[in-house]
Amino acid sequence: MVQLLYFAWxxxxxxxxxxxxxxxxxxxxxxxxxxxxxxxxPGHAAALAxxxxxxxxxxxxxxxxxxxxxxxREIAIFPPVTGG
Amino acid sequence: MVQLLYFAWxxxxxxxxxxxxxxxxxxxxxxxxxxxxxxxxPGHAAALAxxxxxxxxxxxxxxxxxxxxxxxREIAIFPPVTGG
Amino acid sequence: MTLSAFxxxxxxxxFDAAAEQAALLAGRTDLGAAVCFTGLxxxxxxxxxxxxxxxxxxxxxxxxxxxDKAAARWPGxxxxxxxxxxxxxxxxxxxxxxxxxxxxxxxxxxAQYLMDWLKTHAPFWxxxxxxxxxxxxxxxxxxxxxxxxxxxxxxxx
Amino acid sequence: MTLSAFxxxxxxxxFDAAAEQAALLAGRTDLGAAVCFTGLxxxxxxxxxxxxxxxxxxxxxxxxxxxDKAAARWPGxxxxxxxxxxxxxxxxxxxxxxxxxxxxxxxxxxAQYLMDWLKTHAPFWxxxxxxxxxxxxxxxxxxxxxxxxxxxxxxxx
Numbered sequence: 001m002v003q004l005l006y007f008a009w010x011x012x013x014x015x016x017x018x019x020x021x022x023x024x025x026x027x028x029x030x031x032x033x034x035x036x037x038x039x040x041x042p043g044h045a046a047a048l049a050x051x052x053x054x055x056x057x058x059x060x061x062x063x064x065x066x067x068x069x070x071x072x073r074e075i076a077i078f079p080p081v082t083g084g
Numbered sequence: 085m086v087q088l089l090y091f092a093w094x095x096x097x098x099x100x101x102x103x104x105x106x107x108x109x110x111x112x113x114x115x116x117x118x119x120x121x122x123x124x125x126p127g128h129a130a131a132l133a134x135x136x137x138x139x140x141x142x143x144x145x146x147x148x149x150x151x152x153x154x155x156x157r158e159i160a161i162f163p164p165v166t167g168g
Numbered sequence: 169m170t171l172s173a174f175x176x177x178x179x180x181x182x183f184d185a186a187a188e189q190a191a192l193l194a195g196r197t198d199l200g201a202a203v204c205f206t207g208l209x210x211x212x213x214x215x216x217x218x219x220x221x222x223x224x225x226x227x228x229x230x231x232x233x234x235x236d237k238a239a240a241r242w243p244g245x246x247x248x249x250x251x252x253x254x255x256x257x258x259x260x261x262x263x264x265x266x267x268x269x270x271x272x273x274x275x276x277x278x279a280q281y282l283m284d285w286l287k288t289h290a291p292f293w294x295x296x297x298x299x300x301x302x303x304x305x306x307x308x309x310x311x312x313x314x315x316x317x318x319x320x321x322x323x324x325x
Numbered sequence: 326m327t328l329s330a331f332x333x334x335x336x337x338x339x340f341d342a343a344a345e346q347a348a349l350l351a352g353r354t355d356l357g358a359a360v361c362f363t364g365l366x367x368x369x370x371x372x373x374x375x376x377x378x379x380x381x382x383x384x385x386x387x388x389x390x391x392x393d394k395a396a397a398r399w400p401g402x403x404x405x406x407x408x409x410x411x412x413x414x415x416x417x418x419x420x421x422x423x424x425x426x427x428x429x430x431x432x433x434x435x436a437q438y439l440m441d442w443l444k445t446h447a448p449f450w451x452x453x454x455x456x457x458x459x460x461x462x463x464x465x466x467x468x469x470x471x472x473x474x475x476x477x478x479x480x481x482x
Contacts, residue, residue, distance in 0.1 A: 005223065007221055007223060007293055008221055008293035008295070008305050009293075009305045057223070057226060057291075060223075060225060060226040060229060076223055076226070078223070078291075078293065079293060079305065080307075080308040081288075081289065081290065081291045081292060081293065081308065082292060082293055082294045082305075082306045082307065082308050082309070083286060083287040083288045083289065083290050083292055083294075083308075083309075084207070084220070084251050084262065084263050084286040084287060084290045084292045089380065091378055091380060091450055092378055092450035092452070092462050093450075093462045141380070141383060141448075144380075144382060144383040144386060160380055160383070162380070162448075162450065163450060163462065164464075164465040165445075165446065165447065165448045165449060165450065165465065166449060166450055166451045166462075166463045166464065166465050166466070167443060167444040167445045167446065167447050167449055167451075167465075167466075168364070168377070168408050168419065168420050168443040168444060168447045168449045185343060185346075185361070186342060186343040189342075189363070193365070193416070196416070197366075197367065197368035197415035197416040198367055198368065198369075199365060199367070200364060200365050200366070200367040201362070201363075201364060201365070202362070202363040202364075202365065203360065203361070203362055203363075204342070204360070204361040204362075204363075205358070205359070205360055205361075205429065205432075205433075206346070206358075206359040206361075207357060207358060207429065208350070208356060208357050208358070208359065209354075209357075210354065210355055210356070210357040210427065211354035211355065212355075258354035259350070259353070259354040270367065272362065272364065272437075272440055272444075275362075276362075276433065276436075276437055279433075280429075280433055283429055287429075
């Protein structure tokens with residue numbers, strides 16, 4: 001199982017700050033996971049509509065759309081950070 | 085009358101922190117004043133021996149050896165400042 | 169020697185800059201320079217409040233990582249970085265970077281390096297509330313990214 | 326508006342950096358950045374004490390003049406400069422420069438500019454006392470003069 005975490009307006013549009021999922025077989029990369037997630041609900045679809053405004057961290061390390069997913073435990077999805 | 089002020093090792097070598105003098109007629113520049121002062125005592129001579137290590141302020145403005153003395157009220161003589 | 173020359177903390181409550189600096193300087197007579205930077209919430213254009221959201225474990229880990237990087241880049245500099253999160257009103261202190269070093273150039277440079285990173289790359293998201301009742305998430309800024317980029321262009325000391 | 330954006334003071338007693346900074350920030354919500362620099366006496370090579378002699382009227386006038394220059398160069402920056410004189414022991418705070426500005430770059434730059442000037446051109450003479458009982462007057466340093474010179478090379482903002 002993978003813990004998904006959402007922050008800022010991604011969290012607000014999806015409507016929850018976290019969910020636990022079984023990683024689907026086709027989600028071999030960050031890009032594929034986002035495609036799969038966008039189909040889960042209208043909120044997910046809206047939050048993830050513009051991929052250029054989405055950033056991802058896999059097990060607390062920044063990832064790209066091309067990052068391979070090898071048994072991740074925690075994936076965070078959020079807007080570009082705005083700093084402190 | 086002119087108030088002369090001495091600081092740091094200039095003060096220590098001359099042996100006083102200030103003295104009041106009547107400006108001699110020949111002391112038309114800072115250089116000439118230093119020449120005249122150096123003849124006042126062995127302490128003055130020793131303090132002023134190396135003019136490259138002497139700085140002067142006339143009425144609280146930094147001066148050079150060439151600065152003309154026109155009715156000064158306060159002349160300070162000191163080593164190069166070492167800052168705070 | 170402490171384990172790390174720089175400490176990093178995340179907290180909701182205010183910080184005490186004087187106490188943090190005193191802790192750095194305690195028992196030391198080799199430190200000639202202490203720099204303290206405090207960032208405050210500005211009431212620009214009618215801002216009523218600012219809420220900082222963060223990613224708890226990752227934000228703190230990244231703050232500690234950049235602090236360790238500063239320690240490696242400026243040996244002899246020690247410091248503390250404290251960032252607040254939650255809802256803050258205009259005028260409230262939001263971030264503290266305090267450094268100390270034998271000489272002032274290092275203390276200033278390390279503090280500026282840390283602030284440039286914190287203002288750009290630290291995993292925070294800011295939500296602004298306005299006097300008219302509206303609110304919106306802040307977009308990432310280009311000028312802060314430029315300030316952070318200069319540190320990559322400068323050769324390491 | 327106060328008469329001058331920067332205040333300058335000379336004193337024997339210690340200063341309270343937190344109180345000075347609080348005075349700058351009081352009632353303001355447009356200042357996003359506050360920098361505080363404290364210079365301390367280092368116990369280098371067995372230094373036992375440092376005595377600062379100054380030229381009372383001229384030293385303070387020159388401190389106020391450079392502070393006014395900083396205010397003109399970085400409009401919107403406010404600050405306070407306090408320099409101690411007399412005999413100080415290792416670890417003692419000797420100089421405080423605290424600045425505040427809407428943005429951090431200006432607050433940092435003004436503080437560094439003032440410190441570079443104070444460390445080189447301020448009319449102070451330092452006498453060092455050593456653990457072995459000897460003492461000597463400090464000579465002017467070239468490295469500090471270089472730091473101050475960079476401000477002349479940089480075009481005014």
